[in-house]
Amino acid sequence: MIPQEIIRRKRDGDELDAADIRSFIAALAAGQLSEGQIGAFAMAVWFKGMSRAEIVALTLAMADSGDRLQWVDIDRPIADKHSTGGVGDNVSLMLAPIAAACGLAVPMISGRGLGHTGGTLDKLESIPGYRITPDADLFHKVVKEAGCAIIGQTGTLAPADGRLYAVRDVTATVDSIPLITASILSKKLAAGLETLVLDVKVGNGAFMADRGQAEILAQSLVEVANGAGVKTSALITDMNQPLADSAGNAVEMRNCLDFLAGRKRDTRLDIVVFAFAAEMLVKSGVAASPDEAEGMARQALSSGKAAEVFARMVSMLGGPADLIENPDRYLARAPVEKPVPAARSGWLSACDARGVGVSVIDLGGGRRHPADRIDHRVGFSELLPLGTRVNAGEPIALVHAADEAAAERAAAALAMHYRITEDRPELTPVIAGLI
Structure with a gap:
């Protein structure tokens, strides 16, 4: 198996057979592929997609790359x-x-x-x-x-x-x-x-x-x-x-x-x-x-x-x-906790949830690189849900940060992630469907 050939074929939109997928995944599990090759394969799949047969083959190859657990002595549904x-x-x-x-x-x-x-x-x-x-x-x-x-x-x-x-x-x-x-x-x-x-x-x-x-x-x-x-x-x-x-x-x-x-x-x-x-x-x-x-x-x-x-x-x-x-005896608290004031009076009508997640990373609560260390203390609490009526200056959340400068940046960013309007919003249901 030549990894770059499998990557090239997927890059060009070819359908990979199950044997090639198994070989590639076995090499990945054995540490025989570079991060560049793994990333190139992932990007090729991102752009070209996979057929249902390819997805099944990839899933089974990854499941079979290690042990499979058995629960024969447990009489509850697993x-x-x-x-x-x-x-x-x-x-x-x-x-x-x-x-x-x-x-x-x-x-x-x-x-x-x-x-x-x-x-x-x-x-x-x-x-x-x-x-x-x-x-x-x-x-x-x-x-x-x-x-x-x-x-x-x-x-x-x-x-x-x-x-x-x-x-x-x-x-x-x-x-x-x-x-x-x-x-x-x-x-x-x-x-x-x-x-x-x-x-x-x-x-x-x-x-x-x-x-x-x-x-x-x-x-x-x-x-x-x-x-x-x-x-x-x-x-x-x-x-x-x-x-x-x-x-x-x-x-x-x-x-x-x-x-x-x-x-x-x-x-x-x-x-x-x-x-x-x-x-x-x-x-x-x-x-x-x-x-x-x-x-x-x-x-x-x-x-x-x-x-x-x-x-x-x-x-x-x-x-x-x-x-x-x-x-509180065991969960570490961030040294700085700062409220995020509402920029104006009105209804919390929209939120950039992705932006909130990125702001947690910016505080140190997530990773930009696989080896990054996380600061578990930081983040946001007391986030008000959409559909809440707020007055200007009232807190819409509380920032937990490692220092004052980080808290200031995070508070400003979080305020930008919420939209406040004069009209009460229509909210979407949290459960959208069942398949």
């Missing part, structure tokens, strides 16, 4: 959820323990921030001691005993995807439907899932800004996953503003802990969390209807059972056992 990425999207952190508290086993393989979007692993790394890459035995033990485990890719689980994922992040090839499909599903196939629910984001803060493109991606994911034997559905959700009222790492983790502990509720976040919990429970056969499933999920949260599951997962993976009760 289920998971995955998001295509958004801003202020910390749904997985609440959803996994809620689903586990309702009787599912959730081995959740998550990723880091990609482009302007936040990453579940980066948020979890704000917890002191939390092991995002446990060995296979510990991962299995946590899923079996706690009910869920949220971890990153180990070196033996779809290793080809891990390297390709990092290169895509810095080569402007994130928003490729074939690459997104293969990246997501290779991890899920390797994780040994029985059912999967996908959150396909659409809007200015998503990789798919266009509804039609989001539906194409959702259809690709659902068809490829179901074709590989995993019962799969997808919800299309709105990403034209941050989903939670926080964007960053430690600030989103604090938001998650407050949600699980019942200290706060966020309407948009509530809607998405319970919609996905219901879909997971119905898809897995635990509940007979969405209404029954949502009732089960709400009871798991209000009873404190979901919080107990999360606490046990964190403790078993090396984090503090009392994290939910004492978040």
